[in-house]
Amino acid sequence: MARRDLTGSPIARALSVAGVGALALVVVALTALALQHDRSSQTAVAPTAGPVPSFSFRGEARPDATDSPAPTASPTAIGAAERFLARSSEGTLWRATAGACNGEEPVVERSDDDGATWVDVTPRSRGIAQVRALSGLSGADAELVVDLADCTPQLLRTFTQGRFWDPYPDLLARATYPAGSAPTVLDSPSGEIPLPCAAPASVRVGAQQTAVICEGVPYTRVGTGAFAPLPLANAVALDVLGRETAVARVDAGACDGALSLSWVDAAGVVSATECVAGTDPAAPAAVAAFDDETVVWSGETVVSITP
Known part of the structure; x- marks a missing residue:
């Protein structure tokens, strides 16, 4: 038996009108919620x-962190x-x-x-x-x-x-x-400590001495004494280990195309020069000195040198 076609009946038309009205109410409600969310996002407090x-x-x-x-x-x-x-x-x-x-x-x-x-x-x-x-x-x-x-x-x-x-x-x-x-100064608990030049570089503060490079010349200061130059030139980076100072420098005569590394002891005696392979004399550098190794960072290269 065939089903009756109700699409043209008054009941069907009424249901259609009611459905369209309900759908319109849903759209309006969703739009209002979206606008409210957008406003709240714009006024959120930044972290x-x-x-x-x-x-x-x-x-x-480890101490407690305080403000x-x-x-x-x-x-x-x-x-x-x-x-x-x-x-x-x-x-x-x-x-x-x-x-x-x-x-x-x-x-x-x-x-x-x-x-x-x-x-x-x-x-x-x-x-x-x-x-x-x-x-x-x-x-x-x-x-x-x-x-x-x-x-x-x-x-x-x-x-x-x-x-x-x-x-x-x-x-x-x-x-x-x-x-x-x-x-040109260091801040310290006892006040400002003058550095020996107007453009200091590679400032390193150790337990026994402080070191700095001024126009390619390394200087050290023991305790509360005055800064004194070390007998080296063309220094680009340094570090301190006790009373010794590790100095990376440009020395084309000894290490063409690479940095050279020398140690200066407490008496000011300079060790034999060691060439640091893979380093770039024209690139920024840093040195970290330890009892068991010296690490040099030059350009994109990190080199470890053992005694």
């Missing part, structure tokens, strides 16, 4: 940077291409480019395979603008002295291999590091 950092020394117990106001400072250019290199006690390598406050962003990286590969661990959530110092700590930990976006100094430490960086303002107050207020 703020977390608290700020402080300084510490190898082997110290405290940092001193104000004006922008100072170390040089965006300045490099830093360090190693934690378990062998993790850390490196950084300085960047510049109100300029080029710094980059901080970690390597777990002796420099073969690197992971970017720059603490961008902290709003850093410039790196002023980098140190390896115990285990696989590290610390940075940085300038924040407003060019004020802070010290950051990581206990998570660079995943998170925490601020320690109390430790910053006990640290010695290149000042943000002037390029």
